[in-house]
Amino acid sequence: MARHAPILIVGGGLGGLTTALALAKRGRPSRVLEGAPEFGAIGYGIQFGPNVFHVFDRLGLMDQVLAVADSPAAVLMLDALDGKELVRIPTGTSFRARFKYPYIIVHRIDLHNVLLEACRNEDAIELVADAMVTGFADRGDSVAATAADGRTFSGAALVAADGVRSLFREALIGDGEPRPVGYVALRTIIPIGELRADVPRDCVVLWGGPGMHIVHYPLRHNTHFNIVAVFRTSTYAERGDPASYRAELEHTYRNAHPAMRAMIATMDLQWRRSVADRDPVRHWHKGRVVLLGDAAHAPLQSLAQGAGMAIEDGLCLAELVHAADDDFARAFARFEAARLLRTARVQLESRTLWHAFYHLDEGIERDVRNATVAGWDEAQIFNCLSWLYDGAGVPNFAAG
Numbered sequence: 001m002a003r004h005a006p007i008l009i010v011g012g013g014l015g016g017l018t019t020a021l022a023l024a025k026r027g028r029p030s031r032v033l034e035g036a037p038e039f040g041a042i043g044y045g046i047q048f049g050p051n052v053f054h055v056f057d058r059l060g061l062m063d064q065v066l067a068v069a070d071s072p073a074a075v076l077m078l079d080a081l082d083g084k085e086l087v088r089i090p091t092g093t094s095f096r097a098r099f100k101y102p103y104i105i106v107h108r109i110d111l112h113n114v115l116l117e118a119c120r121n122e123d124a125i126e127l128v129a130d131a132m133v134t135g136f137a138d139r140g141d142s143v144a145a146t147a148a149d150g151r152t153f154s155g156a157a158l159v160a161a162d163g164v165r166s167l168f169r170e171a172l173i174g175d176g177e178p179r180p181v182g183y184v185a186l187r188t189i190i191p192i193g194e195l196r197a198d199v200p201r202d203c204v205v206l207w208g209g210p211g212m213h214i215v216h217y218p219l220r221h222n223t224h225f226n227i228v229a230v231f232r233t234s235t236y237a238e239r240g241d242p243a244s245y246r247a248e249l250e251h252t253y254r255n256a257h258p259a260m261r262a263m264i265a266t267m268d269l270q271w272r273r274s275v276a277d278r279d280p281v282r283h284w285h286k287g288r289v290v291l292l293g294d295a296a297h298a299p300l301q302s303l304a305q306g307a308g309m310a311i312e313d314g315l316c317l318a319e320l321v322h323a324a325d326d327d328f329a330r331a332f333a334r335f336e337a338a339r340l341l342r343t344a345r346v347q348l349e350s351r352t353l354w355h356a357f358y359h360l361d362e363g364i365e366r367d368v369r370n371a372t373v374a375g376w377d378e379a380q381i382f383n384c385l386s387w388l389y390d391g392a393g394v395p396n397f398a399a400g
């Protein structure tokens with residue numbers, strides 16, 4: 001296999017596209033195989049901490065990302081039962097001064113399009129849509145991936161960025177389906193003019209309560225409003241009867257603050273997904289194949305960092321592949337060593353937030369939480385977040 005044979009990347013999500021861009025910056029060609037008929041993203045909002053800008057800055061994408069994103073005035077946590085403000089993370093001037101980069105909210109499609117356009121401008125990146133990979137073979141000096149329609153693609157190595165239900169994770173680790181947490185998520189975007197609920201419109205807000213939460217924020221320069229409702233249920237079915245879903249929703253949020261109930265009334269019942277994550281594991285790589293993003297370390301969304309970690313992975317992996325000069329075993333081992341503890345911490349802290357912070361029942365646990373956070377000031381909150389928001393310290397092998 002020639003030295004600069006392309007690297008196969010399976011999955012054209014945020015992790016896969018970032019990897020392709022970061023490889024291209026080092027002159028390394030890649031071929032991105034996406035199973036969907038077209039490259040694209042599901043149409044909902046997504047949040048990013050300043051840590052992703054350590055990557056976007058290195059890839060020269062700061063201006064393009066900021067043009068489609070907004071910065072909230074603050075990130076708030078409110079008590080779902082009485083509406084009391086529990087935590088306020090100011091994301092304005094002091095946040096920028098502390099973390100160097102902003103906190104952003106953005107339509108996932110808009111961010112995806114920024115990355116896609118950047119990929120299309122790189123000769124070194126080939127984007128192949130409608131290529132659902134169903135099998136692969138590591139031939140020792142190359143890797144072949146086979147698509148559902150019989151096409152075969154060959155590359156020097158293969159990066160599996162194929163998401164939480166990764167085919168490659170099953171082959172490398174074999175730990176089965178993602179681990180459901182007993183909750184479902186509903187997502188809705190409405191024109192902001194249709195928002196009736198009396199809620200802050202310029203902040204990211206998380207209302208936490210017994211077995212339920214809602215996250216909301218504005219999108220697309222305050223023209224739209226993104227609402228995610230998440231609640232505990234034993235009816236995981238992804239398709240069901242809208243009337244019973246509606247009744248379940250009304251029942252679940254019956255004791256919630258009136259503003260939450262007003263938002264619940266607007267929820268679209270079509271997009272309903274079981275919430276699941278993965279256990280942290282080692283051994284993300286074997287031979288010329290490596291897992292990246294959700295395929296390696298999918299977290300719950302409590303810290304809003306799953307895509308952030310996939311994006312950090314992409315730059316880190318590309319730098320290490322570049323530095324290892326086609327010694328993929330070495331590059332992949334260094335990649336796992338660099339990324340394991342940080343991503344595992346995101347997975348574990350996300351679980352802790354989920355079970356021991358966001359969804360507490362009325363009673364002493366909730367009272368302790370509320371009393372504890374009442375003593376937090378800005379400096380303390382920023383210190384708590386610095387391990388995450390200061391970025392991953394991805395090596396820069398500019399000198400080659």
Ligand SMILES: Cc1cc2nc3c(=O)[nH]c(=O)nc-3n(C[C@H](O)[C@H](O)[C@H](O)COP(=O)(O)OP(=O)(O)OC[C@H]3O[C@@H](n4cnc5c(N)ncnc54)[C@H](O)[C@@H]3O)c2cc1C
Pocket residue numbers: 010011012013014015016033034035036045046047048131132133134161162163164166167185228292293294295298299301304305306307308309310
């Ligand atoms: C409700 C919710 C809210 C979230 N909010 C946030 C947030 O605010 N901030 C944040 O950072 N993260 C958030 N996340 C997490 C985030 O969505 C994921 O961590 C992120 O999308 C992972 O990116 P990825 O590129 O690894 O995988 P994915 O985005 O899942 O992309 C995988 C791609 O691979 C393709 N694919 C899959 N199998 C194959 C195959 N066999 N062959 C070819 N292509 C294949 C898929 O079509 C897809 O395009 C949230 C998640 C949920 C569920």
